[in-house]
Amino acid sequence: MSTIEDLKTAVINGRRKDVKTLVPELLESGIEPSALLSQALIPAMGVVGERFKNNEIFVPEMLVSARAMKEAMNVLEPKLLEAGIRPEHTALIGTVEGDLHDIGKNLVATMWKGAGFDVIDLGVNVPAARFIEAIEEHKPHIVGLSALLTTTMPAMRDTVAAIREAGHTSVKLLVGGAPITQSYANEIGADGYSRDAASAVDAAKEALGV
Amino acid sequence: MKAGSYAILACDVFQDELEHLAAGEPPWTQIQYLEMGLHDHPDRLRRSVQAALGELAADSAVTHIALAYGRCGNGLLGVRADRCHLVLPQAHDCVSVLLGGRSRHDAVLKENPGTYFYSPGWVRGRRVPGPDREHHLRDLYAERFGDDEEMMEELIDADRESFAHHNCAAYISIIDRPEAKRYCRQCAAHLGWNYRELEGDPTFLEDLVRGRWASPRFLVVPPGHKIGADGAGNLIAVP
Numbered sequence: 516m517s518t519i520e521d522l523k524t525a526v527i528n529g530r531r532k533d534v535k536t537l538v539p540e541l542l543e544s545g546i547e548p549s550a551l552l553s554q555a556l557i558p559a560m561g562v563v564g565e566r567f568k569n570n571e572i573f574v575p576e577m578l579v580s581a582r583a584m585k586e587a588m589n590v591l592e593p594k595l596l597e598a599g600i601r602p603e604h605t606a607l608i609g610t611v612e613g614d615l616h617d618i619g620k621n622l623v624a625t626m627w628k629g630a631g632f633d634v635i636d637l638g639v640n641v642p643a644a645r646f647i648e649a650i651e652e653h654k655p656h657i658v659g660l661s662a663l664l665t666t667t668m669p670a671m672r673d674t675v676a677a678i679r680e681a682g683h684t685s686v687k688l689l690v691g692g693a694p695i696t697q698s699y700a701n702e703i704g705a706d707g708y709s710r711d712a713a714s715a716v717d718a719a720k721e722a723l724g725v
Numbered sequence: 726m727k728a729g730s731y732a733i734l735a736c737d738v739f740q741d742e743l744e745h746l747a748a749g750e751p752p753w754t755q756i757q758y759l760e761m762g763l764h765d766h767p768d769r770l771r772r773s774v775q776a777a778l779g780e781l782a783a784d785s786a787v788t789h790i791a792l793a794y795g796r797c798g799n800g801l802l803g804v805r806a807d808r809c810h811l812v813l814p815q816a817h818d819c820v821s822v823l824l825g826g827r828s829r830h831d832a833v834l835k836e837n838p839g840t841y842f843y844s845p846g847w848v849r850g851r852r853v854p855g856p857d858r859e860h861h862l863r864d865l866y867a868e869r870f871g872d873d874e875e876m877m878e879e880l881i882d883a884d885r886e887s888f889a890h891h892n893c894a895a896y897i898s899i900i901d902r903p904e905a906k907r908y909c910r911q912c913a914a915h916l917g918w919n920y921r922e923l924e925g926d927p928t929f930l931e932d933l934v935r936g937r938w939a940s941p942r943f944l945v946v947p948p949g950h951k952i953g954a955d956g957a958g959n960l961i962a963v964p
Contacts, residue, residue, distance in 0.1 A: 529879065570766045575862065578883035579876075613838045615890035639890055640838055665796050665817045665958060666827075666834055672956075693767070694799045702956050 517541060519555045522587070526559035529579030531586050538590045548594040552629050556584055556591075557716070560626060564713035574618065581622050588628055595631070602633035604723060607649050608659035609637035611670040616663035619692055622712035623659055630716040632657075643670075643677035650683050657719050660705075662692040671695070672703040679704065687722040691715065730754050731812075732781040733934060734774065735793035737761050738819050738846035742930055743793065745900045752935050753791075757781060761850050763800065764818065770800030782809050789945075791933050795821055796960060804952045811946040812938050814929055815960055819844065822933075823897045825926025826942065827958070833923065839892040840921070843912065848905040854888045855912030894918050899925025 517540050525533040541551060563580040566572045606627050610620045617639050627634050635653055637645060646658065658678070662671045675688055689707040690700050700708035709718035733753045735743055738761040747753075757777050763770035774794070781790050790809050794801050795816030804811070816822045820842045821830040833840060843853055851857040859881055870876045894913035896906050906922070913920035929942070938945055946952055946962040953963035 529876070531879065532875075568768075570769050573865065574765065574887065575866075575880040575884045578887060579879050582879070582883060613834060615838050617890070618887055664834075665798065665954075666831055668958060694796075696799075699956070 516544065519546065519551065522551060522555040523559045523562075526556060526580055526583045526587065527562050529576060529583050531579070531583045534583045534586045535590075538587050542590075542594065548591045548598060549600065551587070551591060556587055557626065557629050557713075560584055560622070560629075561713040564711040568711065577622075578618060581618075581625065584625050584629075588625060592628065600631065602631055604632045604657065604719075604725075605653055605655040606632045606634050606657045606659060606719065607637060607646070607653060607655040608634060608661070609641035609646060610639040610661045610663075611667055611674050612640055612642045613670050614662050614664055614667035615639045616661075616692075619663065619712060620659070620661040623661070623691065623709070623715040626712050626715050627659075627719060630719070632719070643674040646674055647678060647681045647683070650678065650681075650686060655686060656723055657687045657689055657707075659689045659691070659715070659719075661690075662695060665694045668694060668699070675703050675705055687719075689715070689718055689722060691718075730786045731789035731791055731936060732756065732784070732787045733791050733793060734759070734777050734781060736763075736797075736819060736846075738844065738850070739793045739822070739930065741845040741849065741902065742823075742900055742927070743934065746927075746931055746934055754787060755781065755784065761846060762852065764797040767798045767800035770797060771803055774801065774804050778804065778806050778809075778811070782806055789936075791936075791938070793822070793930065793933060795819065796954060796958075799954070801952050801960075802954055805946070805950060806948060808948050810948060811952065812933070813944045813946070813952060813960055814933055815942055815944060816929075817958075819846070820897070822929050823899055823925045824923065825929050829926075833895070837893055839890060840895045841888070841891045841893065841918070842895050842897060843905075843909040844897045844925075845900060845902040845905040848902075848908045853912060854891070854894075854916055855908070856915045858884070888916070891916075892918050893921055895921045895923050897923050897925045899927055 522537045567577050608624050624634050624636050687706040690705040691709045697708045707718045707722035709715040733756040737758040759773050791812040795818040797818050821827045824830050847853050852861040896909035910920050944960045950962040953961050955961050
């Protein structure tokens with residue numbers, strides 16, 4: 516019989532097909548969808564993030580793990596809704612204007628979904644005005660801003676400033692991306708920072724005070 | 726500012742340009758290259774640069790080490806030398822260096838954020854998006870997944886997806902390398918991207934390797950200080 520540990524291993528190794536059969540099998544055996552999330556998927560992405568940080572794996576391996584995680588989420592999301600678990604928090608996320616990189620942003624979006632947030636993904640190359648429009652439409656609790664390039668770090672600063680200037684002072688702004696540091700986050704007035712996707716859930720919860 | 730005896734530490738993405746500049750008599754006392762692409766893992770880049778600086782500084786005649794690098798995804802931040810001055814172009818990365826500075830680099834990206842830059846060095850490495858990228862990945866993963874075609878395909882497909890938002894292959898023409906230019910066109914055709922040619926500006930590299938390190942184009946870091954960055958994106962010396 517398959518175990519939660521098997522699912523975790525399959526995600527770490529990027530075995531999308533195995534994940535596709537393991538998730539329904541484990542649910543069938545009576546394991547709660549939330550347990551699959553908290554005991555297999557989220558810890559698995561934590562391991563993958565750690566391996567990448569330690570130079571043990573390259574970007575493509577991280578991507579296949581993310582795909583495997585997404586595969587699992589596709590099955591789990593409707594199950595979580597059926598079980599009456601309604602997202603308590605809404606999150607907007609996007610890569611800032613001028614930046615087309617979405618690996619990190621997509622990982623964070625998946626991790627936040629996994630943590631039970633309702634996630635609205637605005638995509639890449641998102642102008643400040645579009646973030647503001649979406650904040651007014653969706654009234655999110657948190658907004659995640661991503662930038663991979665040092666060329667687009669100024670756009671992140673401008674976006675944070677524009678959101679605040681538009682009067683959205685209570686929404687929590689979280690920033691991340693390869694060149695972003697805690698001190699840069701402080702400097703531009705963000706409410707939170709996460710150095711990798713695995714810790715983005717903790718960073719969001721901390722900013723929300725939950 | 727012109728120094729007496731200086732060494733060069735360079736990313737090998739610049740090898741074609743530097744050899745071209747050194748034709749005749751190289752102005753530096755020694756030169757060391759590190760492999761391109763280390764910026765994918767900034768911590769590894771930092772460690773490699775730090776170790777190479779130690780080797781170059783072992784020659785007591787060397788007073789300055791000029792780095793043919795930029796900020797490179799923050800991989801150069803934190804680097805220091807105890808005895809030598811470090812010299813660094815004010816650049817995001819090799820693209821800024823080849824285009825002559827950060828402002829032009831920023832302008833090209835502002836015009837089209839979907840630009841992917843190619844240069845003779847990147848073309849030589851054959852890991853740029855294009856017809857040979859798949860071979861590069863197959864080599865990289867041969868040992869681990871060589872007999873697992875399904876996984877190999879999954880890795881290649883995921884890698885391809887990571888470039889999906891780009892739409893333009895821009896070749897930076899800085900030295901005469903018709904075959905590299907042709908290859909870039911070939912990459913653009915392979916990916917269904919537009920092709921664009923950008924005229925490179927060789928003076929930045931030239932000034933770096935000839936010891937013409939005037940501020941604000943170059944940062945000179947005194948011995949014992951670290952390379953840092955301020956909030957505006959400028960590289961600075963940090964005590």
